[in-house]
Amino acid sequence: MLKKLPDAEFEVMKAVWCIDAPMSVNTVARQMDKSWKIQTLISLMHRLVKRGFIRTEKNGNERVYFPLVAREEYLKLETGNFVKQYHGSSIMNLVTTLYDNKDLSDSDIDELLIWAKERKV
DSSP states (O other), X not given: OOOOOOHHHHHHHHHHTTSOXXXXXXXXXXXXXXXXXXXXXXXXXXXXXXXXXXXXXXXXXEEEEEEXXXXXXXXXXXXXXXHHHHHTTOHHHHHHHHHXXXXXXXXXXXXXXXXXXXXXX
16 A cells, blocks of 8 residues: 655656666766765655565666555555545645635636536537
C-alpha cells in the first residue's frame, strides 16, 4: 500500500519519473534542481527502495534504479488525501477555496465546465 512520501523523497521521485529506466544515481542528480551531495541522494534512493517506490540492481560496477510506482498513481493518492484532509472529501470545497482566493482564472473555470459536461453524459 502506498504511503505519503517525505518532501525530500518526493523530490527524488519527481526526477526519477522524468528519466528513462534504468538510471544511475548520477543521472538522477543531474535531473534534479537540488545540489545535494551524492551520498545524500544515495540514502534517499535507498529509502525509496525500502518503501517499494523504486527497485535497484547491480549493473557492472554501479547500481541502477527502476521506478515501481507511476507518477499518476502517486499523485492520485496525494490528491485524494489532500481533498479528504483539508476539504472534507469535497471537491466543491476545494474549488470554492481556489475561486475565493482568486487562484482560478476564467479559462480555468471554462475548462472545469467543459470537463464536468463531458463526464455528466
